[in-house]
Amino acid sequence: MELKTNATLIIIDQQKGILHPKLGRRNNPQAEERMLQLLGHWRRSARPVIHVQHLSRSEDSVFWPGQTGVEFQTRFLPAPGERHVQKQVPDAFCSTGLEAVLREAGIEQLVIVGVATHNSVESTARTAGNLGFETWVVEDGCFTFDKADFFGNAHSAEEVHAMSLGNLHGEYATVTSTAHILDAVETL
Template sequence: MEPLATNAALVIIDMQQGMNDPNLGRRNNPDAERHIQQLLNAWRQSQRPVIHVRHISRTPGSVFWPGQSGCEFQQALAPLKHEHVVEKNVPDAFAATGLERWLHMRSIKQLVIAGVITNNSVESTARSGGNLGFDVIVAGDACYTFDQTDLSGRLWPAEDVHALSLSNLAMDYARVVDTAELLADGD
């Protein structure tokens, strides 16, 4: 992998307390938070921009409904005062948030995406970023998802949902790499 841009932005998606709700079901990749923390530490050390995306739901009963603890960032991954926070109401962090403009104003062309849910907000944001012309990299081992039932009632394990989502992104929208590779090329 070629070296990361000196202003490559780390985009951490929806790492909120609500993601720990047991009602969301069984998840994959128990090491995701550790990998996200490694990326966050590296970005802070190199003084690259960090963007924290928070989902604020419009659906009553959601773990991300305003005013609930589920909306709060997970403490270990909480933004520092100078780090940019984007609030979104749909899976795509570019939709009606001003994120694209914020990046363009700072001449940021490369994004490294981590967070949740792989096949929802991560995939939606990475697709939009790629379509908008950004150089998008998804840290595949710094994301996770949950078991999912398809329209025919078949239950798909989170590992399969995650793998297919990353494969979809790798076709046209983003490069998918592991955290170790990003950290090795980050300097």
Template sequence: MEPLATNAALLIIDMQQGMNHPRLGRRNNPHAELQMQHLLNAWRRSQRPIVHVRHMSRSPDSVFWPGQPGCEFQPALCPLAHEQVLEKNVPDAFTTTGLERWLHVRSIKQLVIVGVITNNSVEATARSGGNLGFEVIVAADACYTFDQTDLAGRLWPAEDVHALSLSNLAMDYARVIETAEILAAAAPLQTD
């Protein structure tokens, strides 16, 4: 992979305390948060832009209903005062958040996306980013999802849901790679 742009943005999607709620079920990729932390630390060291996206649900029974602890960022991934925070009400972080304009104003063309849920907010945001002409990179090992029952009642393991979602993205919308490769592409700027 070629070196990342000096202004490549890291989008951390929905890393809120509600993601740890037992009602969401069994998840895959138990080390995803650690990979996200590695990327966040690298972005902070290189002073690249960071966007923290927070989901604020419109459903009162959601773990992300405003005013509940589930809305708060997970401590290890909390934004710093100067980092951008966007709130969304739907899976796609581009919808009615001003994200596209925020990126264009800063001439940002590259986006590295991490977070949750792979087949929901991560996928929706990556698809929009790709459709809008951004160069989107999804860190496969810095995302996760949950077991999912399909419309026929079949239970799909989170690992399969994650793999299929990433495969869908890799077809037309994003480059899907591991954190280590992204960190290697970000490294040249860190030594300045």
């Protein structure tokens, strides 16, 4: 893996609402620590960072505008010069202008972290891959929640996470680890 100097870190939905207990049991308790490790490296190497914020269309959502859940967690607040994209659906490319921003800046490589693996992370990574971006999803820098499948069978967050990553790997993105990404950053 060779990361270009303008490889862009995309941090999805690290808002206060994602910590709400009503979302249920999650996996990867160290995910935020991994995201912050990557964010620190991106900032030190002056690579681009894009923070994605979800503004829900559903009043019962933890991301409904006008309440604290929609706000970025303090530790993930965008720094001066870092781009901030707002979305209303899981896919960060849908009706946000994100593709145009990346194309105008000549960005070809994306490193995606955030939540939820099976939802906004997967849909954003699928579109990134379909649009031809070289896309990496950091498996230990994402998390999701316990979820029932269409037939009502319960699946643990670990199973949901693994299936979602399996859906992405090799077709839409390369699934990798924080350590692997940091090694690539350090070798430049």
